[in-house]
Amino acid sequence: MLAIFRREPEGGVLWVGTAKDEEEVRELFKRLHVASPGVYFTYDHSTGIKRTVKPEESGEDGQP
16 A cells, blocks of 8 residues: 655645555546646555655646
């Protein structure tokens, strides 16, 4: 399970949801980026790996 967070402009982080895998992260990110562009990252609780989700990973050049 991957937790999805958005970096806030003032430096904090906001939890926005969870995804079962990277494919679901990409699908959620498409909607999140259109609704609220910004920097998002995932955190995998089982491995401790944190990864920034880049706009180009939405498959739409990061453009709304």
